[in-house]
Amino acid sequence: MDGVAAGARLRVFRRRSKGSTQSDAELRSMAESTKTGGGLTYADAGVDIDAGNALVERLKALVRATRRSGADAEIGGFGGLFDLKAAGYVDPILVAANDGVGTKLKIAIETGLHDTIGIDLVAMSVNDVVVQGAEPLFFLDYFACGKLSGDTAYEVVKGIATGCIEAGCALVGGETAEMPGMYADGDYDLAGFAVGAAERGKLLPRRDVTAGDVLLGLGSSGVHSNGYSLVRRIVARSGLGLDAPAPFAPETTLGRALLAPTKLYVRPLIAALKAGHAIKALAHITGGGLPDNLPRVLPDGLGAEIDLSAISVPPVFGWLASAGGVAEPEMLRTFNCGVGMVVVVGAGEAASVEAALKAEGEAPVRIGEIVTISRADDPVRFTGALALDAPTP
Numbered sequence: 001m002d003g004v005a006a007g008a009r010l011r012v013f014r015r016r017s018k019g020s021t022q023s024d025a026e027l028r029s030m031a032e033s034t035k036t037g038g039g040l041t042y043a044d045a046g047v048d049i050d051a052g053n054a055l056v057e058r059l060k061a062l063v064r065a066t067r068r069s070g071a072d073a074e075i076g077g078f079g080g081l082f083d084l085k086a087a088g089y090v091d092p093i094l095v096a097a098n099d100g101v102g103t104k105l106k107i108a109i110e111t112g113l114h115d116t117i118g119i120d121l122v123a124m125s126v127n128d129v130v131v132q133g134a135e136p137l138f139f140l141d142y143f144a145c146g147k148l149s150g151d152t153a154y155e156v157v158k159g160i161a162t163g164c165i166e167a168g169c170a171l172v173g174g175e176t177a178e179m180p181g182m183y184a185d186g187d188y189d190l191a192g193f194a195v196g197a198a199e200r201g202k203l204l205p206r207r208d209v210t211a212g213d214v215l216l217g218l219g220s221s222g223v224h225s226n227g228y229s230l231v232r233r234i235v236a237r238s239g240l241g242l243d244a245p246a247p248f249a250p251e252t253t254l255g256r257a258l259l260a261p262t263k264l265y266v267r268p269l270i271a272a273l274k275a276g277h278a279i280k281a282l283a284h285i286t287g288g289g290l291p292d293n294l295p296r297v298l299p300d301g302l303g304a305e306i307d308l309s310a311i312s313v314p315p316v317f318g319w320l321a322s323a324g325g326v327a328e329p330e331m332l333r334t335f336n337c338g339v340g341m342v343v344v345v346g347a348g349e350a351a352s353v354e355a356a357l358k359a360e361g362e363a364p365v366r367i368g369e370i371v372t373i374s375r376a377d378d379p380v381r382f383t384g385a386l387a388l389d390a391p392t393p
Helices: 024-035 049-064 104-111 117-130 150-167 228-238 254-258 266-275 289-297 315-324 328-334 347-359
Strands: 010-015 073-075 092-099 135-145 170-178 188-199 214-219 249-253 279-284 302-307 339-345 365-372 380-383
Touching: 049 150, 049 170, 092 117, 104 117, 104 188, 104 228, 104 254, 117 135, 117 150, 117 188, 117 266, 117 279, 135 150, 135 266, 150 170, 150 188, 150 266, 214 347, 228 254, 228 315, 249 254, 266 279, 266 339, 266 347, 279 289, 289 302, 289 328, 289 339, 289 380, 315 328, 339 347, 339 365
Parallel strands: 010 073, 010 170, 135 170, 302 380
Antiparallel strands: 092 188, 135 188, 214 339, 214 365, 279 339, 302 365
16 A cells, blocks of 8 residues: 555544343333342443454454555544545545445345445445546445454455555544344444545536437446345345255355356556546445436437447346346346446547456446436337346256
8 A cells, every 4th residue: 555644644433332222011120129128230231342342453454554645554443534635635526425335234244244234335335436537545334233253254354454454545434333122133234435536627527418429338247246135035036045056056055146246447447547538427336226326427419329238238137037037127227237337438539448447447338338318218228138147057
């Protein structure tokens, strides 16, 4: 990671346990204990401060590993600081985003595989920041549980740190909330918050998006972090256990395959943005798929025409469509279907942007173009068909 300028030291905070939210029955039981002479402690209420403190000590090395220019991550203090000047910004606009990972958490909890869900948490927010043309700078997380398991929390935060390092942002703080009675033992929830910056005048989308601009699709790593309520229903309908071989990836289990982490697009996109001024807009394809997310970055009177046959569809989507009997339009409105990010670029500059992305390890595919539409038209229209061939068992 980059060095830190003098005076740019960051004090990272991480709160410990929240107050208890015991059920009425549990509170009555404790009240009876008090009446009979038993004194209560916070641990009696289900909150273990010592366990929280021990977790913070374990996390220190993970936090330090996310250092970058503008941040020298050390746990302590009440808030996280970031030095924009030390990070090289002159007249920045801040961009903030927050998100969770939805019911993908249920698969992590049921399988006991917690090592990658933190990457999902980071990716969902930093990918939203970069589509504004901003560089993600720092990240904060919220981890809530019924009973704190230091090992589980450590694995989750380790994934968060991994995601932060890959995205080039510092993990500057977080909250660990132990709330017995609010969550069942073993359950937990996550939320993430990312803040980035762009120099004034460099924000996306640009105002010069026009008909004829090219749409480049960047491939996804799989389902990412949207649509898991439907995924879980399909798994139940299939009769397969999460420990069974995945029909679309028999070398691993179904649970592990469905937990493939959300792809981070930050580094290749930042590199392409810094290479020139060719990118006009970016769209992160999350819940709602291409039909709902692409129009968010297009001006009135413009839409997108996409050739579905140009998209390389990961095998997981063929299995989901087949096992769940999910029609193509529903697949497109629920999942990314193989395209996790769309890049809008002028036709004359598409080749240079493709080259910049390829230099960073991406494999952009021309999936369509910007077209003129009327108010009565769908903002995104499709030609061709998705290659949703079900995998052979």
